[in-house]
Amino acid sequence: MDKALTDSLERYIVKLQEAAEQLERPRTNEFRLTKRNLPAIARKSTTDFLAYCAMVALFRRNIGALSEPSCVAVIAVPSQWQLKDVHDAANIILKDKKGVKFCLHPTSKHKRGWEIDPAELLESGEKLIVFTQEGSVVHEDFELAATLFDRLAICDIRHLKALSIFRRCGTLTDAQAAVIAEQASERMEAIFRRDQPASRAAMKLLKAAKVGPGDERLLDVTKGFGQASVWAGALKNDLDQWRQGKLAWAEVDKGCLLYGPPGTGKTRFAAALAAHCGLHLEATSIPKWQSYKDGDLGDMLKAMYQAFGSAKQNAPCLLFLDEFDAIGDRAKFPSRHETYSTTVVNALLECLDGTEGREGVVVLGACNYPERIDPALLRSGRLEKHVRFPLPDALARGEILEFHLPSMVGDPALKEIAARLPGKSGADLERLARDARRLARKQNRDVDISDVRSQVQVPPPLDAKTLYRVAIHEAGHALVSHALMVGNIEWVEIYDNVESFATTVDANGGMFIERPARDFLTRWDLMKIITSDLAGAAAEDLIFGHRANWSTGNKGSDFASATTLAIRMVTEYAFGNSLYYLPGSVDMASPPKLWEDLPLRADVTEILQQQYQRAKDMLDGLKPALLKLADALVKHKRLDASQLKQYWPGSRKVALPQPQTRRRRQH
Structure with missing residues (x-):
């Protein structure tokens, strides 16, 4: 059976040459192909054989144009193949043929110009074959002079099957040959090792192939990612x-x-x-x-x-x-x-x-x-x-955990755990799932919800003193933001980690505000936003005489946001003490750079200190409202926009729902 297949493949490849011979005799004979020892080529080099077969097919379909005395052919080589491999194959075919030149076209144009001289290659009047990498730019002179443009169809399935037989690597199915055809030329020797089954390498490639549209474990990209x-x-x-x-x-x-x-x-x-x-x-x-x-x-x-x-x-x-x-x-x-x-x-x-x-x-x-x-x-x-691209919300976190724990898809307890992991990235959730699977493997069983829970660090309940400090902090943000009208406050909430848990932000509390889109901003508009950002820390300072570290603990903290905006005010909007415009002059991701620029540091410090003091002065005048709002937050944990109205200075009192009937929104 193998001999019959070998004979069939050999006849097919030789037929490519015979077809060229049967065409009407061309004007010149450089491209009249002589028979080669195909098995010997295959045994010597996989890339030479595949490029040789592709070149034979290309010459056959373009025999007329290639035989013209002044032919200039631009041949695009697939991006995963090296030009040198194709050049070697062309030399095998056209060995000892005079009147033909080859050019391996550079893949790019350098700043100083092209590292190639088309005039030198074109002036001789000889036939010229220019091999260029597919997708790269071709020199304008070759574009103008070309009489033929074609693409080298390398790694034909039939050629791959023939190569496998010639190197005693066994037979290949169409699917196996197709996945091999996508590989780079450098991998062919590893795939077609002599006397080793090429099908084995092909199966590994198929297994490692990219996820396809029918994979049921793909994330839902239509929700959860903002x-x-x-x-x-x-x-x-x-x-x-x-x-x-x-x-x-x-x-x-x-x-x-x-x-x-x-x-x-x-x-x-x-x-x-x-x-x-x-x-x-x-x-x-x-x-x-x-x-x-x-x-x-x-x-x-x-x-x-x-x-x-x-x-x-x-x-x-x-x-x-x-x-x-x-x-x-x-x-x-x-x-x-x-x-x-x-x-x-x-x-x-x-x-x-x-x-x-x-x-x-x-x-x-x-x-x-x-x-x-x-x-x-x-x-x-x-x-x-x-x-x-934000950190995933509660819904997306649940889907990511289900993706990595497919046996638990649809488990409501898994979704509940995901909801209580705010601030966790996709990589964090993947590690959590991996640790849960490892624990189950040690006990020689399937993963269950207890394995997942064991890997989750549960935030400790907040004591009354700490909870009250959080309430003062968030109440300060809310009162100053409302007074300065920097946006519409949707809700304010704090989390005691007993009855209420963080689901949206990795924090002990939060004020959620929608700021209107603005076509332009004045210096005072930006100052108000900074005052709002610093109001939480200012409220703590006012009531307790000092502030906690959660205003400055990470890149998303209140002080980080205020500092970034102050830098932009100085460098981009000329709202500092100088009128210079230097957009992008400061690398925000490199804090040491900020310390090196002393004038910038002085301007930013002045802005932040002024607005921090402004927030503190405002809250000092609103102290009764601040304490009242903080007490309500401690009692109810969450206040929506309608419930907040009675706490704004000058507003009428609005009855709040009883705690036992309060409905909490899940995010």
């Missing part, structure tokens, strides 16, 4: 209409940047989004491009072009670029890296612009620090949509 969920729903609708021919590709979002805290699950969201929209997922990252092979500029650019080329081949496709802020900003590159980094950014701009078009390819970038990205990459037509 504006990212809204965008996901809109993208799916647009893509559905585009597939039906009702919407032009120009109307679809071509790119989006997700930004937010690390560990929030942006990568898993991308996989689920691709499945939700019926897109092939091509996932990579900027650091992966930087570490490709030797990591020099050529390798970096090759990895970039390969990613975009593969996305175009598999369109409709979602190209996910993680750690996108690692690309940097051309205006901030250190001089020793400027040429390298600027070339990379320029190449990425070319890829995003898509001179050859990238219809069907949606580019999704993800990062933690969007302010570090070159602004040109975020303009219209590139990553034009910017969506903050």
Whole structure:
């Protein structure tokens, strides 16, 4: 049976050559193919064999054009294959043939120009074959002179099956050959090791294949992720209409940047989004491009072009670029890296612009620090949509735990635990589930809710003194925010960790306010927001003579928010003691930089001290209202907008519902 298959495959490949021989005799004979020892080529090199077969097929279908005396052929090579491999195969076919030149086209144009001279190659009048990496830009002179453009269809399934037989690697199914065809040329020797079954490597590749649209364990991207969920729903609708021919590709979002805290699950969201929209997922990252092979500029650019080329081949496709802020900003590159980094950014701009078009390819970038990205990459037509990717809410946390604990899907106790884990990222929840599974494995049983509970650190109940301090803090925020009219207060709540638990924020309490969108802001508008941010600490200082550390404990704290806004007031809005405009001059993620700029530090300190004192003075005048509101919070734990009205100075008293009938909203 194997011999019959071998003979059949050999006849097929030889037939490619015979077909060329049977065509009408061309004007020149460089491309009249002589028979080669195919098994010998296969045994010597997998890449030579596959590239050879693809080149034979290409010559056959273009024999007329290639035989013209002044032929200039531009051949696009798939991004996962090296130009050198194809060049070697072309030399095997055209060995000792005079009058033919080859050119391996550079993958990018450097700052100093092209590292190639088309005039020198074109002036001889000889036939010229230019091999270029698919997705890369071709020199304008070759574009003008070309008499033939074609793409090398490498890794045909029949060629892969023949290679497997010739190297005594057994037979392959169509599915196995198809997954091998997607691999980079560098992996072929590992897949087709002599006398080892190639099917074994193929099965490993199939098992490791990316998650498909039919996977039932994908996250639901339409809820639980804030504006990212809204965008996901809109993208799916647009893509559905585009597939039906009702919407032009120009109307679809071509790119989006997700930004937010690390560990929030942006990568898993991308996989689920691709499945939700019926897109092939091509996932990579900027650091992966930087570490490709030797990591020099050529390798970096090759990895970039390969990613975009593969996305175009598999369109409709979602190209996910993680750690996108690692690309940097051309205006901030250190001089020793400027040429390298600027070339990379320029190449990425070319890829995003898509001179050859990238219809069907949606580019999704993800990062933690969007302010570090070159602004040109975020303009219209590139990553034009910017969506903050938040920490998951209670609903999304439940889905993430179910994803990692599929045997517990639908368990209400699991959802209850998820609701009481505010501030936990997707990575945190994955670790929790992993620890729960490990505990169950040690006892040789399936995971259950007790395993999950054992991994959750339950916040201790707050004693009466601490709870009252939290109430004073939140009441201070509420009273100053209402007095300064900085927004609509939706509710204020505190958590005793006995009857009430945090579900939205990882804190002991919170004031939830909706601030109206404003086209412009005055200096006083920004000062009021800072006063509101500092009012909680000022209230504690007023009542207890000192404040606790929860106003300054993390990057999302009251003082962090106030400091960031004060820096922007000075550097971007010229609202400090100087009238200079220096946007982006301060790296917010690098606190030491703030200390180095003494004038900036002085301006920011003055703003914060003034507004802290203003908040304290305001609350001193509202002290009776402050104490009354704090007492109500201790008693009821949560007060909605309508219930807060009686506590605003000058408002009529409104009856509050009894504690036992109060309905708590779950988030």
